[in-house]
Amino acid sequence: MTQDLAKQFQGPISNVFDEVHAFWIAGGSCDGCSIATVGASSPSVENLLNGTIPGAAKVILHHPVLAVNAGEEFIKPFRLAAKGELGAPFVVLCEGSIMDESLAAETGGYWSGLGADEDENGDPQPIPSSSWVTRMSEHAAAVIAVGTCATWGGVPAAANNPTNAASVMDLLGEDYRSVLGLPVVNIPGCAPQGDNITETIVAVLMFLNGLTPLPEFDELGRPSWLFDETVHRGCTRAGFYEEGNFADEHGDKECLVEIGCWGPVVQCNINKRGAINNAGGCMNVGAPCIGCTMPGFPDSFAPFYKTAPGTMVSSNISRVTGTVIRNLREMTMTFHNRTDRWNKNGKVPSGWGHVKEPNLLKKVMHYTYEKMQFSDSPKPGSKK
């Protein structure tokens, strides 16, 4: 996907920018993505705001909750950016789904907005978030959707949603391109892993300054280096899955697939990166994956915490093959838990407990195992 975009891109960027504005616009959201962002540590929001990342421009953040100014003073840069008159490059960060404001207007209300304009009677009327996104996206270096509500629609767009909520991609359409030539960049997760957000922003800022090639994004605009793999492939419990060992209830240490984990088919990196500051992450703390990074979330993963149909096949195959593999591995471990001296003496001198000696069958199998292990190299200490 990125190669196609690189071809479309019109040429090298000649300016190196010291500062880039970032406008945070919230639609239908719980603010969880804002919380996740301020929890990022690698890089942190402070790194971005202080301009301490070599090659990345310092970020001037306009965030409705984190701002120290308010009222028209806060809204003014938004107005300038929406008209293309800011005089500096900027990115738009969207949190939350895009609500259908025409539905709210039917009853004279609005779903989500920022600032106000006067109507024909001089009364202030809220400016919908969707209007800001549409107008600012025309002049933005990049539009970055943060969190599953903004990337795919998320919980507000679940079945029967009364607001006709949708994603930023749905609002701007497939033909949308930012000033840098980018379609909407999507960082999913409910909430997303904070470092995924800040790292992607830095990757875009580096590209903006012409210091790196266009980062790799997949066909849905996800940063490929963060979302290419399934969460199962990086799960600390994947060894249990392979050996056919499954948790029966929450709190068990084994693989959670039979109590509703969708990890084998979900693209997410939280187990490798941790939820915050390299700690936590769903299965690391005992929670089955409910697919919150995926476009089908939440409806495609309902009902939560119920064994997925595909598990009937895959976990039962693992159970059969895993039982054999597990027993063979346990036998190998028996001999790798002993020194050569203990083997020669036929006894383990441990005061902690009695270590059972392997029986004749196990010794024969281990002898064969070692013959194969040292078939093309001498065993350490041998005279050959």
Ligand code: SF4
């Ligand atoms: S807990 Fe989920 S992600 Fe982890 S190994 Fe089991 S199925 Fe895979």
Ligand code: SF4
């Ligand atoms: S492991 Fe699953 S539930 Fe947890 S963050 Fe990733 S996609 Fe969401």
